[in-house]
Amino acid sequence: MIATRAYAVPGPSKPMVPFSLERRDPGPRDVVIEIRYCGICHSDVHQARDEWGGSTYPMVPGHEIVGEVSAVGAEVRKLRAGDLAGVGCMVDSCRACAYCRRGEEQFCADGASFTYNSEDRHGQPTYGGYSTCIVVDEAFALRLPPGCDLARVAPLLCAGITTYSPLKRAGVGPGKRVGIVGLGGLGHVAVKLARSLGAEVAVLTTSAKKREDALALGAHEVIVSKDAAAMEAQRGRFDYLLDTVSAPHDLDALLDTLAPDGELTLVGLPTESPTVEPGKLVLKRRRLGGSLIGGIAETQEMLDYCAARGIVADVELIPMQKVEAAYERLVRGDVKYRFVIDLASLR
Secondary structure (H helix, E strand, O other), X not given: OEEEEEEEEOOOOOOOEEEEEEEOOOOOOEEEEEEEEEEOXXXXXXXXXXXXXXXXXXXXXXXXXXXXXXXXXXOOOOOOOOOEEEEOOEEEOOOOOHHHHOOOHHHOOOOOEEOOOOEOOOOOEOOOOOEOEEEEEHHHOEEOOOOOOHHXXXXXXXXXXXXXXXXXXXXXXXXXXXXXXXXXXXXXXXXXHHHHOOOEEEEEEOOXXXXXXXXXXXXXXXXXXXXXXXXXXXXXXXXXXXEOOOOOOOHHHHHOOEEEEEEEEEOOOOOOOOOOOHHHHHOOOOEEEEOOOOOHHHHHHHHHHHHHHOOOOOEEEEEHHHHHHHHHHHHHOOOOOEEEEEHHHHO
16 A cells, blocks of 8 residues: 555535545556646535535545656556656546446446545545545546646646537637636636637626736636626627636526527536526527536547647645635635645645
């Protein structure tokens, strides 16, 4: 077993504390990754505080994991010791169902093993990237290019694939009028991706203070969604909206900005369920959908795409010991735009 330092949440209303765990010894197809950085996703906060229900403790959050391979099993072919690698939201699946066979392990009929707050295929709890080491089957490890900025790549393992997958599926590209709703950890990556795909990109935000940042990130314009007149001027304009907001907000107002046959995709998960006026969809043949992450193959595709175009996240590095303060700031929206933990602080 591999002794591993970590931080864990003991319970839903308790602060994170130092924690020791043992990773399994690597099997023939396993990869051992010494974790250098781990991003903080808003879903970490939701699960650590049991805001979605179903959380189990002690919990070691973190699914935006990057680091260096320190050892590989005898049958591993994808990675070698010394390579840079990442782990995203999943660490295993049944690999036999129809979803797994077509590369959509996130929908595994037998239930994917998520990187934390889940169980592995042996019924043991999974522990995430707020730790110094992880052992994962090579099928769920992602290749990273040599020399990349690991800290800024880390958020792509969740924020990147969460936004890349729906943008790709919607056919976002030249001639498409796209709105990114929210400019946070997901939204700022979505802006970069949508612009790189050639779309006309607008950011819809409640904060006028984010105008300069949004334009610097690649948006062509910024619409303050609290401004009723500004929103009225957008009626029927957009072909596609990607909604990254995890706080309660008005979906009807967003649907009004879609053109006929337009689509609104939700990737944020507010703790309160929104309501939608059916006429907003029916009368203009609009579509309302959702998206989670992507499969392993699509995640690798996203990483390769971003590497080729220099797309990385804007991050604020913190030591592990300041994670509680980072959670509070994240809830307030006080971060530009993703907290990333430097795991050297645990060594």
